[in-house]
Amino acid sequence: MxxxxxxxxxxxxxxxxxxxxxxxxxxxxxxxxxxxxxxxxxxxxxxxxxxxxxxxxxxxxxxxxxxxxxxxxxxxxxxxxxxxxxxxxxxxxxxxxxxxxxxxxxxxxxxxxxxxxxxxxxxxxxxxxxxxxxxxxxxxxxxxxxxxxxxxxxxxxxxxxxxxxxxxxxxxxxxxMVRDEGQRRILFQLDQSIQALTATAAAPQEIFNLTGVYHNLLRRWSEL
Structure with a gap:
């Protein structure tokens, strides 16, 4: 990427x-x-x-x-x-x-x-x-x-x-923080989608849900 x-x-x-x-x-x-x-x-x-x-x-x-x-x-x-x-x-x-x-x-x-x-x-x-x-x-x-x-x-x-x-x-x-390139790509695409939804004033609950998914994936894949 x-x-x-x-x-x-x-x-x-x-x-x-x-x-x-x-x-x-x-x-x-x-x-x-x-x-x-x-x-x-x-x-x-x-x-x-x-x-x-x-x-x-x-x-x-x-x-x-x-x-x-x-x-x-x-x-x-x-x-x-x-x-x-x-x-x-x-x-x-x-x-x-x-x-x-x-x-x-x-x-x-x-x-x-x-x-x-x-x-x-x-x-x-x-x-x-x-x-x-x-x-x-x-x-x-x-x-x-x-x-x-x-x-x-x-x-x-x-x-x-x-x-x-x-x-x-x-x-x-x-x-x-994330060694695997494919995992980084998924996190980047998800984060960019969250930011785009936020900019268009999408439903707050949906943004909240996606943000939770992002952080749970980051928690699972990070090496910290």
Missing amino acids: LIEIPNVFTKEEVANIRAQLDAQPWIDGNQTSGEMAATRKRNQQLDKDNPVALDIGQRVMDRLLANPLFVSAALPLQFYPPLFNRYEGGETFGYHIDNAIRSTADGLVRTDLSTTLFLSEPDSYAGGELVIQDTFGTQAVKLAAGSAILYPSTSLHQVTPVTSGERTAAFMWLQS
């Missing part, structure tokens, strides 16, 4: 973020690569301990956790903190699957879901599509600056070569 999270940041906020990121020293992107991914990856990245990157990464997490659509789709339990990468001059990241487990200062994170937050406008660079092989086929994603895409970390995906301009993005992984 691929979910677009539009307008996580405004254009003005993105411009401010980019000004801070662009002023930092960029290093070889293979700092976070596994052994196999490193053979397919050519890009630049900010050091994971860069204080500016850490501060902006916290802003990204805070903004996503305040976004109802993101929370409904991801049911986030814990994050691997956001990282920042840049592609230019033909740089690319060939098809790969993200590592299943990531280590943080607070322990291990199982990577159930991946998120890319685009920080470059799509018409400012050529190439650079995030191509994801999903059960419904292959999808190419290139969103407006400030918008994000949420997708299963189990997906085979790539970033196509950036042949002109520059593609900057934040990327992160998270562990969901």
